[in-house]
Amino acid sequence: MNGGQDLGGMMGFGPISPESNEPVFHSRWEGRAFALNTAAGILGLFNLDMTRYSRESLPPAEYLSKSYYDIWISGLVRLLLDKHIISMAELSSAKSIDPSRANVAPLDADRVADAFGKRSDYTRSASTPARYAVGDVVRTKVMNPVTHTRLPRYARGKMGIIEAVIGCHVFPDSNAHGKGEDPNWCYTVVFDGKELWGEDSDPSLTVSINAWEPYLEHPGGGGRC
Amino acid sequence: MAHEHDDDHSELSEVACRVRAIETILTEKGYVDTAALDAIIETYETKIGPRNGARVVARAWTDVAFRQRLLADATEAVTEFGFEGRKSSHLVALENTPTQHNLVVCTLCSCYPHTLLGLPPVWYKSPPYRSRAVIDPRSVMSEFGLTLPATTNIRVWDSTAELRYIVIPLRPEGTEGWSEVELATLVTRDSMIGVGLPLTPIPGGFDT
Numbered sequence: 001m002n003g004g005q006d007l008g009g010m011m012g013f014g015p016i017s018p019e020s021n022e023p024v025f026h027s028r029w030e031g032r033a034f035a036l037n038t039a040a041g042i043l044g045l046f047n048l049d050m051t052r053y054s055r056e057s058l059p060p061a062e063y064l065s066k067s068y069y070d071i072w073i074s075g076l077v078r079l080l081l082d083k084h085i086i087s088m089a090e091l092s093s094a095k096s097i098d099p100s101r102a103n104v105a106p107l108d109a110d111r112v113a114d115a116f117g118k119r120s121d122y123t124r125s126a127s128t129p130a131r132y133a134v135g136d137v138v139r140t141k142v143m144n145p146v147t148h149t150r151l152p153r154y155a156r157g158k159m160g161i162i163e164a165v166i167g168c169h170v171f172p173d174s175n176a177h178g179k180g181e182d183p184n185w186c187y188t189v190v191f192d193g194k195e196l197w198g199e200d201s202d203p204s205l206t207v208s209i210n211a212w213e214p215y216l217e218h219p220g221g222g223g224r225c
Numbered sequence: 226m227a228h229e230h231d232d233d234h235s236e237l238s239e240v241a242c243r244v245r246a247i248e249t250i251l252t253e254k255g256y257v258d259t260a261a262l263d264a265i266i267e268t269y270e271t272k273i274g275p276r277n278g279a280r281v282v283a284r285a286w287t288d289v290a291f292r293q294r295l296l297a298d299a300t301e302a303v304t305e306f307g308f309e310g311r312k313s314s315h316l317v318a319l320e321n322t323p324t325q326h327n328l329v330v331c332t333l334c335s336c337y338p339h340t341l342l343g344l345p346p347v348w349y350k351s352p353p354y355r356s357r358a359v360i361d362p363r364s365v366m367s368e369f370g371l372t373l374p375a376t377t378n379i380r381v382w383d384s385t386a387e388l389r390y391i392v393i394p395l396r397p398e399g400t401e402g403w404s405e406v407e408l409a410t411l412v413t414r415d416s417m418i419g420v421g422l423p424l425t426p427i428p429g430g431f432d433t
Contacts, residue, residue: 008332008383010356016368018348018415024270026347029241032248034269034344035262043256048387052334068335068350070240077247086250094246096253107257109264116268119300120314122387150385152332154359166315169386186386197360204378207359210386 001146002153004063005056009154009197030069037072039107042115046079049176053148054078124183126168131213132187136162139219140189140211148176151215155207158195159219163208164188171212185213269344272309278341278391279412280306282423283405285318286396296320299391308340314387316341319380321419326377327392328366328419330358331384338389342414349418359383369420392419399426 025031041048055075056063063071080086090097132138142157143149150172166186174182193205237245251257281303285292294302299316316338319327331337332355337345348354358365362379366372373379382390394416400408403426415421 005333007352007356008359010352013351013353013356016348016351016353016357016365018346018369022346024274024344025266027241029238029244031266031270032262033240033244035265036244036247036251036257038265039251039257039261045256055334064352068347073240073244073247077243080247080251085254085256086247090250091243091246094242094249096250100254102255104256106252106255107261109258109260112261112264112268116309120387122314150333152383152385154332155383166386166388172386190380202361202363202379204375205362205381206378207381207383209383210388212386 001053001056001148002144003056004058004060005052006153008152025069033069033073033076037076039112040076040079042112043104043107045085046083047175049148049170049172050079050178051075052172053176054082056148122170123167124170124181126183126185130165130168130185130187132162132165132185132216134162134165137219138162138187138189138216140215141217143215145173147173149173149215151211152209154196155189155191155209155211158191160189160191160195160208162187163190166210169212171214173212173214187211187213187216189216268309269339273340274343275341275412275414275417276409277306277308277343278338278414278417279409280405281318281341281391282393282412282417283409285393286400286408287403287405292393295393303341314389316389316391318391318393319382319419320393321395323395324376324378326373326379326419327390328358328362328379328381329384329390329392330355330381332356332359333383333385336384336387336389338391341389341391342417346414366420369415371421392417394423397423397425 040046055071058071058074066074081088087098138160140151140156140158140160143151164187166188168183169186171182171184174180188208189211190206190208193201193207196207252259285295291302295318299318303316321327335345335350337349354365359381362381384390397411411424411426413421413423416423
């Protein structure tokens with residue numbers, strides 16, 4: 001979706017202002033917010049793409065003015081409500097009212113250690129061969145879904161070159177909406193700076209994204225495949 | 226944003242209250258133990274961080290065979306370090322060369338190689354960096370004190386899939402004969418994102 005998260009190429013945000021000796025968390029609640037999000041992921045209450053979509057669904061003015069962990073907790077609340085894991089009444093009273101409880105054992109420290117010991121793997125077996133090969137010229141599609149996508153606006157409708165075939169991966173555009181993993185081939189596509197930003201672009205610049213096959217088409221258009 | 230209340234005091238910020246409410250509800254419903262949340266926080270506060278990545282870079286500088294393994298399959302290559310923390314699913318090492326400098330950003334969220342660098346700094350997750358890194362990376366780098374020759378190619382990697390990138394910066398001159406441990410002290414977090422270079426060795430050699 002064309003939300004507040006899709007920031008590439010926007011202007012006017014001012015200096016970057018790195019903080020020296022930055023702590024991992026700036027206050028206790030940031031750590032708890034991070035841990036709650038991580039715990040929800042380990043428990044499998046929702047997948048990573050759902051959490052991203054939930055965060056980017058915040059109105060842009062909110063997304064752009066909240067601190068990052070505030071965005072995370074807002075996204076988490078929205079998902080917990082949507083999935084009926086908590087209720088508005090519970091949220092406003094800050095305690096469990098509804099008798100429904102988890103039908104799984106609570107996440108404890110041992111299971112956290114187990115989960116951290118495993119590698120989450122988003123590769124899946126492919127049902128079709130990759131349509132593109134390294135060196136192929138492709139064009140990213142012009143698309144504006146109201147749903148989740150990992151094709152940023154600045155890289156839509158642009159000519160690029162396939163630099164690597166990464167593998168067949170879970171497709172976020174589907175997975176974010178509970179429509180299954182729909183594995184698709186994923187590629188590294190590299191663009192010339194001028195293709196993305198025009199003649200005034202830094203001539204030494206190239207930018208790459210990771211693009212799933214449904215984001216791409218042959219540059220001539222037409223239905224060739 | 227900039228001034229958070231200390232939420233251990235009675236006057237909690239609204240967001241701190243909300244976080245506490247969710248923790249209470251999920252604990253009461255039996256989803257999560259408080260100790261599990263403590264364990265997650267402790268892992269990220271004490272066990273993982275940029276020093277992990279620095280060890281990887283230092284080994285890549287000193288061990289040619291490891292460097293080749295790292296560039297071919299970084300996910301597999303870093304397993305020999307036995308790092309803790311949630312594993313990066315697909316790790317890719319990006320080698321800086323005299324003609325190409327790599328810079329990593331996630332314009333859409335905050336993808337970052339947690340296993341090697343810990344949690345990203347606030348600036349990495351914030352609009353000024355995420356918006357500008359892909360369109361004007363040289364101005365971004367200059368804010369970190371890094372100015373590269375106009376002839377150096379700049380390659381920006383927008384992390385849009387579950388690939389996590391770490392930059393392998395050029396080994397600083399004047400470090401011949403340095404050990405892996407000594408070299409790791411020169412590798413900064415910023416140099417592994419691409420907004421900085423490794424530290425310059427102190428004349429006269431390694432000194433601690």
